Amino acid sequence: MVVLAASVLTKTGKVLVSRQFVDMPRIRIEGLLAAFPKLVGTGKQHTYVETENVRYVYQPIEALYIILVTNKQSNILEDLDTLRLLAKVVPEYAPSLDEEGIGEMAFEIIFAFDECLSLGNKENLTVAQVRQYCEMESHEEKLHKLVLQSKMNEAKDVMKRKATEIEKSKIEKGKFQTGAYSSISGPRRSESGFGDINISSSGSGFGSGSGFGLNTESIDSFSSKSKDRPAASAKAPPKGLGMQLGKKTQKTNQFLESLKAEGEVIIEDVQPSAVQSKSVLPPTDPITVTIEEKLNIIVEKNGALRNFDLQGTLSLQILNQDDGFIQLQIENRDMPGLSFKTHPNINKDLFNREQIIGLKDPNRPFPTGQNDVGLMKWRIQKMDESSLPLTVNCWPSVSGNETYVNIEYEASDLFDLQNVVISVPLPALRDAPTVNQIDGEWRYDARNSSLEWSILLIDHSNRSGSMEFVVPPADQSAFFPISIKFAASSTYSDVKVAGINSLKGATVPKYSQRVQLITDSYQVV
């Protein structure tokens, strides 16, 4: 009472999918299935065929046969039931009941067959149940994941706390370096000791540094409260405190939320920590200036500029508090429509006069820590087409049964563009489009049904380029909006930090600046 195999064949006898439930050599099953089309008579009102050794029970659906191969002693009533189930299941999975549709979803169909017939024994299932089994949505797994996640969050909390402690100890170390005096009270000391353990266990480069800090601490135990407090209040303690307070409630919260709903809440929790863990990685220079311009462009098909919006930011990251007493000398290109806005704490006068960014209160340092602190913003508007860094032209043309799409780009010589990705939406396709010619590389994203044309670098050697691909006939509008992404290492405004003045008169700390122009959204509609 076992089904030997469940198969899907085309009417012409091509085997599309076959799942065997009993051990048999390949030649045997292929032979059986090859013999089937010859045995099927036409004009018969029954749907089974018997040969000397096996019985085929089949059901034609459109261009296909769904077949159960059984032995002749098999129970026909059961087999027919099973066959009916399969005939309902196959259209559930196959997008179309023909060779292509089955070929596309062959494995999904095999999975479904496995559920319908557990090792050849009939299962009393409905289509909905088969679906459910194949989707494998498990409540238990979700719960399990949530528990894991909450555990991870907990661990991250600990990590964050440790990180702040490390920073604290570093600051202390820094103070020592700059000759400040500090005293450490009992509990503080134990805390830093804890941090130290953590550091050495993490085995990162800090280990030795803070080890040194510990040593100095034990020697030098003077500390002015006034100095220590603002620094502490500037960053770490509130954070650490929040974490510590939240610790208990958060844990219960996690459970509540996990019971309530999906993992989105958790993802929010994950992201900041992920960012942090990332930003921990490059503590290269004591001062980092980031200058970034983001483009928001909408260009019409005919090339007319509908919207051009550029937003620039200058932000500063200072690792050590002692380096916080600085001013930045800015220079920029003179452009029409360029206007700067500075942070309220910045001395506007100074900036307007000498293009120097400094705090209103020269006795206060710039905030320090791992986060970028925005100091200045600017906007550029009302640009014309000629100033676009990259223009893209898309020409779909229908020819016979196919649509040829020609795309070309032209880059202005102001910028060298990196990681250019031009993604063209495509009408729903079965196969990847045929690309006739391309400068660069392409990739077909079947999920989003788009063609991604990527060019690693556009410089003077390839200021313009083109590609051509062929798809089945489609409306012209199907290929829009095209979205474009790129990055460049120079900006429109050309804002730069020309130099840094130290207010404390000490040596100017080393600084680095990152300048980039990126697209926020650039669309051809």
Place this chain on the structure above:
Amino acid sequence: MEKPCTLLVHFDKGTPAMANEIKEALEGSDVAAKVDAMKRAIMLLLNGETLPQLFITIVRYVLPSEDHTVQKLLLIYLEIIDKTDARGRVLPEMILICQNLLNNLQHANEYIRGVTLRFLCRISEPEILEPLIPSVLTNLEHRHPFIRRNALLAISSIYRLPNGEQLLPDAPELVEKALGSEQDASARRNAFLMLCNCSQDRAVAYLLSNADRVPEWPDLLQMAVVDLIRKVCRANRPDKGRHIKIIISLLNSPSTAVVYECAGALVSLSSAPTAVRAAANTYCQLLSSQSDNNVRLIILDRLNELRKSHREVMSEVVMDVLRALSSPNPDVRRKVLDIVLDLVSTKNVDEVVLFLKKEVVKTQAAGESDKDAGGEYRQMLVQAIHACTIKFPEVAGSVVHVLMDFLGDSNVASAIDVVIFVREIIETNPKLRVSMIQRLIDTFYQIRAARVCSCALWILGEYSLSLSEVEAAISTIKQCLGELPFYSATEDAEPTTDSTKQPHAVSSATTSSRRPVVLADGTYATQSAASETAGVAPSVLPGSLSSIPNLRSLILSGDFFLAAVVASTLTKLVLRLEEVQPAQAETNKACSAALLVMVSMLQFGQSGFAPHPIDDDSYDRIVLCVRLLCNTGDEVRKVWLESCRQSFAKMLAEKQFRETEELRAKAQISHAQPDDLIDFYHLKSRKGMSQLELEDEVHDDLKRATGEFTKDADDASRLNRILQLTGFSDPVYAEAYVTVHHYDIVLDVTIINRTKETLQNLCLELATMGDLKLVDRPQNYTLAPESSRQIKANIKVSSTETGVIFGNIVYETSNVMERNVVVLNDIHIDIMDYISPATCADVTFRNMWAEFEWENKVAVSTVIQDEKEFLEHIIKSTNMKCLTPPSALEGDCGFLAANLYAKSVFGEDALVNISVEKQADGKLSGYIRIRSKTQGIALSLGDKITLKQKGGDH
């Protein structure tokens, strides 16, 4: 046994899928790309690539994936890769997957667990399974039924492995415990099946302790119970009664599948009439309650099996079976009639015939709506009644009159059946003669078909004996011929006034193409299309025909064969009249009237008004009749009035004789030879005997179906199949041993390195011609000096055709870095391996002959002098069956015609017609014609015959 194949997926060779591309996608983090790459990898593997480099990539990058689809595909991948090396040891890297499987078995997702457990069922390497067993067992107690079901399956299949008892020593106890507390139907079934397979005693104990509750069990479990009982009762007879009780209680199960299975089990358990009767009744109930044709047909098959072994019981349920005739499906009806006809006995024949008669009347009432189906069905019924009456002539009286109403049936085939039936009854049943002749005379004018007409005329001529009958017959014929002459001068002038004549002329003119047909006795005849159109014509013009007598319209349409029949019938009647009519004047009158009819027919035939002129045969025949009537004699009278009937009686007798002969032959086959070995199942030694011999027929059936169980031919004939592929002096010697199975050819090639060097990358490359396909890709081997190797090549055959396999052996030697090639002898695959003698009815043969498109005509050229010897020779060399009965081949007349038939394993038909004539110089000449639906058979068979027909030298 070869490596089992668990799945097939169509692989489009057009899509390029490079191994490194797949590797890249697998290494990436994009889940969709990963899924896609896994699919492609699996397809490549199925297509015969080995992709060994992918394994590590998969272990590193795919194993840790969280995605469920990836995990499932991974299981499929693991299912199909080779897990052992050439010597059957598990590859060391397989340890890497064990951890992953273990994780999956403890996965939080119940479906991942379940799917992994199911995957374990397909694993047979104990090394892989061993570390997983504790986890499998813990899953037995998982609260999700999906996991428990699959865990039970896994335990069952692990336990059944060759060393399964060592892996899972306490499995039966655990499963039994689980079964006791299990609630899920499917899991219970799996547990029960596991016990059935692994520990029957426990299963039986469980069953018997729960015997009362079995009817409430879910149907899946009930099925397993029936299966178990069938198995157990073969070995363990004493408590059979208890088992049968359970089965009987299950006969009332709400699930029809269980009921069906129970009936089957009952029959196999007991041959007691009660049990068989219960089974037969169950089948009959199912037959009437199930509307699905498949089910009905298969149930009828079961009933047919019962019929063979338990006739008496079955004849009791004949009427129940007959009720299935209400199904509109012709296949079902045919099967029902087949079964019933064989079971008809003196007890039930009246009932059966009455039922059949009712059905016949019903078809008439059904009317014109489903004319074709109704006609076909009526024909089947008529044949059935015919068969009944041959067996039990006494019932003929009650049906023959009803049937004679159908002589005028518009369905020619059923009308012919009726008239043949009448002809036979009137000869075998002299009591009915008078009433039948009367009836025939009454209904004669309704007959529309030429063939029916001629047969009816013959009956009239032969069996009208008394004066009144003869006179009535003559007048009926005359009436049906209408006014003489057949055409007049007015028709000469205005031929268009005759509304019927014109269309006939046109239709026969357009269709008077002549096409050859094969007659029942194998003669190859040319039939004029006119007679065919004549048969069709009446239905074309029913309105106008009602006014014109039937014989007249048929003759006017140009059927001169019928005219000849009319002439001879009249002659016969007149001769008879001379005997019974005392008044000479009346006789003379009748004689001259008959002569007038004949002459007008001749005149019509030779005038230009007939659609085509009269053929010579009919002309001669009519002229002969005229001449006879003009001067009669005793000799002639004897021939015409007596010999004719005698030869008919002889024909009937011979038919009957042949049938009884066949029956007797059949009966003889079923008996065992006196010196046959008798197997006592219970005395069979359990030790040292293969598992196969101990299995019951259900298992045998399964094994045959999977191809594991093939009968070995005797070794002597196997040795004939060895083919030498290369010469003895070639550096590589190869010979193949060809086994032809149904759908495949296996070449066992032995390759011997005859040099003193190591041959590297030795590869057996094969190519095929015809409908053959290589299944596996060739592999490369390294062959040490003077060593040998066995290579197996599988070739798939998909139709009956002579195929050729070419090949060569390619290798490299270490010092010469170029490929060497040894070309192999061609291997010819003989069509004879694929066709087997078969029989089919005359009519089907002729239908197929007309239908098939491919004909191959081979001129006879042979040294054989005797026609019959030649026929024997052809039959022997083509492995076909002669359909022409031996009586038709008797005698020595210098020519011979016969039909041969065979069927291929693929269900294709091969038809052969032989027509030979002995020439004056003693040589045979003629043609052998082969027809088939496909070109392959016609050509291959033709080649075969051309090759073999010479004869003599063998």
